[in-house]
Amino acid sequence: MARRSSPLPTYRGHFGNAQAERLLWRAGFGPRPGEADKLARMGLKRAVRQMMKPRGKSRLVGPAPVLEDNTPLTPYDQWGHDHLWWFDRMVRTTNPLQERMTLVWHDWFATSNDGVGSQRLMLQQNALFRRLATGSFLSLLLEVTHNPATLVWLSGNENTKDAPNENYGREVMELFTLGAGAHYTEHDVREQARALTGWTNGWGDQGYENFHFDPKLHDNGRKRIFKQSGRFDWRDTCRLCVHHRDHPNFFVKKLWSYFIPTPVSGRTLSGLKRLYVKSGFKSGPVIQAILMHPAMYQGPRMVKPPIVHSAGLLRMRGVGIATQSWTWISELTGQRLFFPPNVAGWDDDAWLDTGTFRARWLAARESWEPDILDPGDDPTLARYENAEAPDAAVAAALAFWGNPTIGKTTLNVLNEFAQRCDSEADRDWKKAPYRVMRQNALRSLIAACPDMQTC
């Protein structure tokens, strides 16, 4: 080509462990042991390519979940097992970006089992998000629109020509493709609802079944949407929304916000919009460009979504799920999978408050619960019999987590804490058990510190 339109900026600074960790946390669920080193050695370009398209088939590695009662996961049936099933994939996948994008789409097209009432339908929708994780957004929207969980959640199965229901017609524009504001009118909402009529379902022993399009329930008349008219149906709804001239702007800004907490600059926004349209409305190329962007590595830190923080703590040590407690702990942290708070998804600006912070402390503790040292156990005490310098204790705790990058300010507090434990151990009998407890506390402090809550 004679002239490429202004190329998107690419990060050219140092790409070391800190940058590789950020990439792994924001585009996935944090590094597995040694993974940050490996990515840092690759350099930015290859590292991003590796995230986008990991070698080999996606699979799960590491220990499979072992629950307290030793029963296998039954994600369709048992309460909480839906959550554990997906959480396990986050912990063990070799394709973290695919899993992270599955989470992004779950948030984007936020559907809650609170309204669907079927783990089976929720997991079917989840498979759809995973399959189209970095693919065509139009295909994704088309599939989501007649996905059974969506139909139930946003009243699509109750939207008939005689009794139109505007629920999905509104949300598809406001939350999924265009954003609130002047991009559409109330008239468009009503006409979209008409176009979307026709989906229905039957009932069986298992509840909902046989979701299908019934032409008799569809309003076959002419509709006028975005100043165009025709005998539109649900496919047209999707097509009209994605082809709306304000859609790329909404899409790029929303996608950007999942990876970078600062607003996208005007120049980058235009570049990304062009890239998106040129690719035929694919998310993959836009994601790749965002992951290469300077703002990804130069800007401020982001608060990790709680499920990312929790899954990452297990990934960092290459351990698996050892308790069903993750379901309620995640609930307390504010991110129970399959239960977003409403159709707008989770609020990424409001993850932390006094309630959810305590829950993250519980998560930090739970993530290594089976390995907590026992200060009453003789062999453990024997290992801590000799004096251990405070900074050595901190170093050991950092090594336990695979030496994540922790800022100086926090390290100082950890060192102060380690020193204070030494001075509190003012009797001989205290010395070894206090060293054991100090190590316990240090490990959880690292897992819950502000540096580890953010990336």
Add this chain to the structure above:
Amino acid sequence: MSEQIHTRACREFTRAQVLREAAARAGNGLPLIEPGMPLPAGSGLSRRSFLLRGGAFMLTLYGALNYNPLRLSDAIAQAAAGPPDPVLVSVFLDGGADSLSVLAPVEDATYRRLRPTLALSPDIGTPFGDDTRLRWNPAADGLRILHEEGKLAVAPSIGYTPADQSHFTSRHYWEVGDTDPRLQTGWLGRYLDAVGAPDNPLQGLSVDYSLSPALAPSKVPVAALANPRSYRFGHRNVWGEVDEAMIDAIERMGQASQGSRDNGLRTAADASAQSMKLRRQLLPFATEEDNAPPGIASPVTYPKDEDFGEQLQFVAAMLAIGLPLRCVAIRAAGGYDTHDQQRESFDKDLKSAADCLLAFQRDLEARGLADRVLVHIWSEFGRRPEENGSNGCDHGAAGMAMVMGSRVRRQLLGEFTGVDVLDEDDNMRPSMDFRALHGAILDQWFNFDAARVIPKVRSYNLPAILN
């Protein structure tokens, strides 16, 4: 968000709820300290003095709880040093409570016709002194007693026009104190923004797992807490002095990065420091029940096995030991979205709520706190006078609100508009706008210009609610 609304009733997940949620989260990450707030650097919490303070705190608090709550921390000391603030407890009947089944026009022929299965029998219940057309549902006996003692005023037909029949929209209006779907701060949140402290999360307390949108501020910190007893940060196999040092380290890790220029890091640091501060404020609750310090145990008996009663009891206890609460939000016992089989749940729920509220008033009286507390009881709307085909009632318009407390003036707030003349959707018409009652609470209870919180509040007739 109550389970009730999602499962038993309508799944009305509309954009209005999105806004409601947004309102709940206004203030950018509640209940964090707002960016730009100065570090507590000048507050003298260097490590050494902090430790001393920490130690002193434990000792004085447990030793002389009733006499000297001022040692809790500087912020609390400051808050407690002035005259005690008036406290509002907002009690929400979630789902749209059927006002016609609390105070029923039992003799009214229209009522009996509209409610063939749900009408209250004219043979039971006590007449309502303020309007003898109405009789108390016996399940509401706790409220009746308070009313007869002159400690409860009832607005029997309160709402707004045009009425919105969405749970979320209507609830949002009540919470933000206006019929504005875009408003993102709660009416109590805005009040706290004006009078609250920059470092006291307890001034606005949701006794719940998440923050009540009515409390959502834009500036000052507020807190959500389901159970003050469970707000602990212990760790298996970490105890004694190491445990104390670990707890301090969590707070120090937060404080150390609160001055960071990195917005993300600072957000996490704020949460860490703020949480540990709340933990200290709640320490008196963290002990086992037997050796709970004086002031925690209630002098009266609450209904058994009732979260709502336990939560009210916590509020009374927190006030008794001098914790600086100003606005408290709690959801009442029960779920009131009674689309079907109303009889089966409503009386039971109403009784639980009313009994707990009576116990709370008695508790406050026994502790000598009754003059400091006003309770505002409300629901997002009433229900349709005509029952539906499933022995329930659908969403209505005007409903009921009440104010309860020792200083409340006994009188009818507005009037009962009756079931003979309804609005165009066949729902009850309001005789008082909900903003008039909000405004009266701000003006008279808080002695604060309501117009600073509620737009156009002066266009309503504010009732005199206090003696």
